[in-house]
Amino acid sequence: MAKKEYSSKLCKELTRLAEDPKLNVRHRPIRYENGTVLPVEITGVFPAIEGKAELTVDKFLGGGFAGQVYRCRLTDLELPSGGGIPGLETGKLYAIKIVIPPSSFSRWFRNTTYWLAFQGPFSSQVNLGACRAGLAWQKLVRRASLVKFGRETAVKDAYASFWDSNLNAYGEITEWVEGRMWKLEADGDITKRFDWRNVPLADTGSPEYIDKRRFMAGMVELMHDMGAPEFARQYEWSTMKSQPNCMKRSDTEDGGLCAIDFRAGLALLPWLPMSPGDFKLILDGLFKRHSLVQFDRCDLSRLEVYVAQHPDVFSDVRPMIDELKIQDRIYRRSLLDITHHGLRPIFDRELQRDIIAGLVEGYAADDLVDEVFAEKLRKGGLRFALFHLLGAVPILGKMVRQRWGSRAFRKHMLSLFTKPTYFKAALKARAAHDLIGWHRAGRTNEVRTRKLAAAPGLFFIERFTIGLLPVGLHCFCARPIIAWNGFVGFFKFIYDFASDEAFREQWFLDQVIEGEKDGMLSKEEHDHIVSIIKEPFIVKYLKSMAVHFCTIPVTQIVSVVTGGFIAAYVLSKGGSKAEASLAFAGIVALFQVTPISPGSLCRGFYVVYLMIRERNWRDYLVAAPLSFVKYIGYLAFPLQMTTTYPHLARFLVSRRATAVVHIIPVFGEHGALMEHWVFDLFFNVPQIFGRHIKSVLTAWMLLGMAIILPALFGVTTKGWVGLMIALIAVFIFPRMIFFPLLSRGK
Numbered sequence: 001m002a003k004k005e006y007s008s009k010l011c012k013e014l015t016r017l018a019e020d021p022k023l024n025v026r027h028r029p030i031r032y033e034n035g036t037v038l039p040v041e042i043t044g045v046f047p048a049i050e051g052k053a054e055l056t057v058d059k060f061l062g063g064g065f066a067g068q069v070y071r072c073r074l075t076d077l078e079l080p081s082g083g084g085i086p087g088l089e090t091g092k093l094y095a096i097k098i099v100i101p102p103s104s105f106s107r108w109f110r111n112t113t114y115w116l117a118f119q120g121p122f123s124s125q126v127n128l129g130a131c132r133a134g135l136a137w138q139k140l141v142r143r144a145s146l147v148k149f150g151r152e153t154a155v156k157d158a159y160a161s162f163w164d165s166n167l168n169a170y171g172e173i174t175e176w177v178e179g180r181m182w183k184l185e186a187d188g189d190i191t192k193r194f195d196w197r198n199v200p201l202a203d204t205g206s207p208e209y210i211d212k213r214r215f216m217a218g219m220v221e222l223m224h225d226m227g228a229p230e231f232a233r234q235y236e237w238s239t240m241k242s243q244p245n246c247m248k249r250s251d252t253e254d255g256g257l258c259a260i261d262f263r264a265g266l267a268l269l270p271w272l273p274m275s276p277g278d279f280k281l282i283l284d285g286l287f288k289r290h291s292l293v294q295f296d297r298c299d300l301s302r303l304e305v306y307v308a309q310h311p312d313v314f315s316d317v318r319p320m321i322d323e324l325k326i327q328d329r330i331y332r333r334s335l336l337d338i339t340h341h342g343l344r345p346i347f348d349r350e351l352q353r354d355i356i357a358g359l360v361e362g363y364a365a366d367d368l369v370d371e372v373f374a375e376k377l378r379k380g381g382l383r384f385a386l387f388h389l390l391g392a393v394p395i396l397g398k399m400v401r402q403r404w405g406s407r408a409f410r411k412h413m414l415s416l417f418t419k420p421t422y423f424k425a426a427l428k429a430r431a432a433h434d435l436i437g438w439h440r441a442g443r444t445n446e447v448r449t450r451k452l453a454a455a456p457g458l459f460f461i462e463r464f465t466i467g468l469l470p471v472g473l474h475c476f477c478a479r480p481i482i483a484w485n486g487f488v489g490f491f492k493f494i495y496d497f498a499s500d501e502a503f504r505e506q507w508f509l510d511q512v513i514e515g516e517k518d519g520m521l522s523k524e525e526h527d528h529i530v531s532i533i534k535e536p537f538i539v540k541y542l543k544s545m546a547v548h549f550c551t552i553p554v555t556q557i558v559s560v561v562t563g564g565f566i567a568a569y570v571l572s573k574g575g576s577k578a579e580a581s582l583a584f585a586g587i588v589a590l591f592q593v594t595p596i597s598p599g600s601l602c603r604g605f606y607v608v609y610l611m612i613r614e615r616n617w618r619d620y621l622v623a624a625p626l627s628f629v630k631y632i633g634y635l636a637f638p639l640q641m642t643t644t645y646p647h648l649a650r651f652l653v654s655r656r657a658t659a660v661v662h663i664i665p666v667f668g669e670h671g672a673l674m675e676h677w678v679f680d681l682f683f684n685v686p687q688i689f690g691r692h693i694k695s696v697l698t699a700w701m702l703l704g705m706a707i708i709l710p711a712l713f714g715v716t717t718k719g720w721v722g723l724m725i726a727l728i729a730v731f732i733f734p735r736m737i738f739f740p741l742l743s744r745g746k
């Protein structure tokens with residue numbers, strides 16, 4: 001429960017070390033720290049005027065495959081006199097997306113799929129045409145949202161583009177939207193949602209969910225109408241990843257939904273669907289639009305038709321549509337794109353030149369070539385062909401290209417071998433650069449990071465030995481004491497939690513505060529929960545959480561001890577060591593997957609003990625049986641609270657259930673569909689079951705009878721007794737004894 005320690009100040013210091021001006025090549029930052037000041041030269045989206053801006057990073061928000069996203073404050077803005085970009089004002093917050101992912105795996109994956117699709121570098125990162133065309137589309141869709149939704153706030157505004165020469169990528173300045181992904185709603189009848197197109201919002205328990213679903217379907221429709229069908233993938237519900245691209249605003253009066261993401265990261269290849277929805281999109285592409293690969297291709301004549309249908313809405317943006325046409329043409333012509341250009345590049349010299357220029361943009365962004373060499377490459381010919389083909393050679397190809405294409409790199413290599421001081425400085429800079437990554441990943445804490453940065457030799461030894469291990473193991477090998485401290489910290493937490501009421505209360509308050517920050521709780525709900533913290537049931541809930549925490553280690557200890565006994569037994573019976581270890585591993589694994597474990601039994605009996613002590617069945621009706629089950633046991637009390645403290649219950653389940661789903665990459669993202677499913681599964685479904693518990697138990701009893709009674713014929717007396725006991729204990733008992741007991745006084 002210790003927080004991962006992270007020092008932004010350290011990362012900034014290391015960044016400065018990594019960018020040692022004495023070196024001939026530079027280690028570019030992977031991403032920016034909060035507080036970084038970025039001076040950039042901007043071009044407005046509309047009007048397309050040029051100026052200077054200063055962005056100060058307020059918060060790094062993360063990033064998927066398309067790029068990295070920040071919340072920044074515009075701290076300075078200089079535009080030519082008389083000019084202005086509507087919406088852009090000093091002092092305000094903006095969303096900044098720089099089109100290069102912060103994770104090297106994501107970057108590689110994005111670039112590879114794009115290369116397979118279009119045989120060129122990722123355009124919106126390196127090509128001005130692609131950057132500008134994308135922004136113009138966003139702005140036009142925003143306009144069109146007036147027609148479709150009656151308000152422009154349905155699409156986030158786009159203000160300006162810039163080239164980031166630190167990261168070698170284009171970036172965009174767009175509107176900052178305050179709001180939330182969605183509220184996980186308590187819904188007593190989720191089947192009503194199936195008819196999401198027609199059901200009146202007031203008739204369902206999930207109005208926010210249905211509203212979002214309709215809004216996103218509306219966005220898809222709108223983009224198809226406007227001639228941007230491939231952009232619509234960002235809002236297709238069935239991709240299961242599109243939901244976070246749409247936020248419910250809290251910064252407008254109507255609190256309407258808003259589309260915030262128009263930059264896809266991954267091209268859609270026909271043989272590589274990456275979500276259920278992709279299958280349909282691939283088939284649509286193939287048969288309706290005859291498009292083999294999809295990304296952001298659009299139909300400009302269709303756009304013209306749409307614009308002509310709504311002349312009043314688009315009357316003033318004509319210059320932007322004209323720019324879009326020019327930029328889109330530049331963008332498309334910068335790619336080889338066999339599935340669209342076909343054989344044309346072979347005959348069309350002009351096109352050939354454009355494609356080569358597009359490829360060279362990519363080499364420059366990868367720091368493979370300097371400007372002098374880039375100019376030579378743009379002329380094409382044998383030199384270009386050879387350079388291009390070298391790209392197909394793994395690892396070695398890149399080494400040769402860098403030495404061939406960049407004078408600075410050649411100088412760098414020469415100095416490394418001839419000047420010891422240069423070599424030392426380079427080593428230091430490289431270590432600093434890599435250590436930033438280590439520190440961010442939690443591989444090294446601040447003290448150790450500093451130590452290794454000061455001793456690069458030591459760093460490189462570690463880098464190529466235990467540094468190759470996964471994070472956890474690496475930390476453990478480097479500093480076993482940390483693992484030990486974590487272990488001790490865990491038990492101390494449990495001890496404090498179990499023995500100290502104030503500590504429990506504080507823990508609970510922290511959870512609630514975080515819930516409000518995440519948008520899971522409104523201000524009123526938060527205040528209400530804080531006001532009931534002293535009520536007996538909450539106190540009891542927190543106490544039983546303590547029991548839950550205490551039981552976490554129980555299962556592990558019991559499983560290891562049992563495994564040890566079984567292994568010893570196997571050995572004593574003459575089994576080999578391998579067999580004994582296998583038995584051990586099997587037992588430990590078995591304990592992890594059985595639904596009821598020693599730990600969960602402790603928990604269950606504790607709740608039963610509470611019931612007996614207080615002679616109170618009703619308050620534990622739901623919690624008692626659930627407590628016996630592993631994992632789900634954590635939800636026992638929250639589910640019990642639904643009638644008395646509905647907000648709190650919903651909140652606790654949302655937090656627990658969704659924390660688990662966030663481990664899953666991409667699909668488990670906050671706000672994505674899977675999160676909602678998990679919440680339904682653990683909150684809404686059990687409640688529906690709860691309401692029908694009598695029928696469920698009756699059905700269970702009848703099922704047992706149907707299976708076991710026929711089997712009674714033709715067994716021995718011993719078997720007969722066994723089966724009857726099983727039937728009564730497992731199938732009949734819950735319905736005939738438990739149920740009447742538990743529901744007494746209800």
Ligand SMILES: Nc1ncnc2c1ncn2[C@@H]1O[C@H](COP(=O)(O)OP(=O)(O)O)[C@@H](O)[C@H]1O
Nearest residue numbers: 061063064066067069095175176177244260261
């Ligand atoms: N304008 C914005 N206002 C508020 N939050 C934003 C904004 N843009 C992005 N975000 C947040 O950052 C996340 C990622 O942004 P997004 O543009 O969807 O990038 P990607 O999907 O490529 O990672 C969003 O899901 C949202 O939480």
Ligand SMILES: [Mg+2]
Nearest residue numbers: 064244245261
């Ligand atoms: Mg997104």
